[in-house]
Amino acid sequence: MRFDLQLFGLPAPEYAPLAVRAEQLGFDTVWLADHVVTPAHYAPTYPYRESGDPGIRPSTPLADVTVTLGHLAARTTRIRLGTGVLILPLRDPFHVARAWASLQQLSAGRAVLGVGVGWMAEEFAALGADFGTRGARTDEMLRVLDLLWSGRPVTHQGRFFDFSTVHFGPAPEPAVPLVVGGHSRAALRRAARHGTGWFGPDVDLATSARLCGRIAELRDDFGRAGHDFTHHVRLSGEISVGAVEAYRDAGLDHLVVAPFTRLPPTVTRADRLAALDSVAERLAPLWPDPAPTGEPPGDHS
Template structure:
């Protein structure tokens, strides 16, 4: 069993002490949630909360995830560095390829590229990107990224991206794990057909089981059942050894939780560090005991 944590909405200076402590405590990975900009008004249609409210506001701090993970890579040695998840189709594939190849190489192969197509129409509109066509744009971007990361001269001629022969110097020296987020049918199909993993939404154990079984059935249909694949599912419910064991009994090897959700908005970095320590104490003997995990 490996445990990860997801971080979002923190001041930039808060990330390093929390990730350093998480590494010391044996966390497998830190996942940074992603947005580029927050419109002052947007429709509350967040797909992973019954109310549709994502829980953040225009004043919630945002950080560039690739830059932040690069900074964290320089100050850590074993914890993996992921996005849970990166809104892929809002970006330019050349810039994405460059930043993530650099992160993978400079971190010693610790990058985990978690991606999804996004849900906030207003954010896409602010960036001048077509929201309705984001799925097809993302699929082409994935094709382009795979070509660029091959390190060979490549060209591409698609609907959204069209370029002649180019050479992408500095390709990743190790493959970058590609993890898909989302729970809609297209997201599950992408995970099954193109991914090395799936990053689940905040669901209870029964909900996570339903979706992971659907992905596994799709992978079997595609002949990929024997290929390595990781389900990163959210730890839901009371924190404690019984909860961990329930997920372990269900066959999960990778759990993700947000250790600061129960803290007040006024919480300090010291409060968050204490919450990390308490989480390990609460999980007790069920907590991974092999030290910092390299994945």
């Protein structure tokens, strides 16, 4: 079993101590969730809760995920650094390509770009981005990222991006793994066609297993069944050996945990660090041995 840690909504200085502790404990990847702004009012359309309320409030701290991961790269040596997920169509592909090529170099190959199309129409409106075309724009951005990261002079003519020959620079080494989030039909196809992995939402085990099965079918349709692919599946509900064994028995062996969601509003850094320790203690029979400090990460993407 491998275990990842998802973080969101913390004051910026809180991420590094948690990432350092997660690395010490043997977590495989730390994922930062992304929003750029929080509109004062937005419709309850969050797709992973029946209420449609994600729990995000104007008071929820937001941090730039790429800048924060760059900081974490300087504070850690082994743990992988990912976005779960970056709202790609709120950006342009050139700045994303440059930032993540730099992060890959500065982190010694530990960057994992997780992307999604977003769900909050009001956030898109605030940034002047078209919400209705976000899926098509994301698909084209993924093609542009591949071009820019190819290491060759490239040109592109598309629906949303059109540029004559540009020189981006050397290809990132190793290549930046691309993980796609979401559970819609379009998201699953995007993961199967473009991704080296899928970042699952907070849904029950049966739903996660069904979605992973559908991705496998789509990858076979696209002729990609033989390519390496990782399902980063959210551990839903309690964090216990029994719960993890149920996921393992379903063939899901790379789980993402979010241990802070049930902590009180007055939570401190010490409380969060204790919660991380508690995860490793509760799952000790299934917990991987932590890699020695300085050991380069394996190919887990």
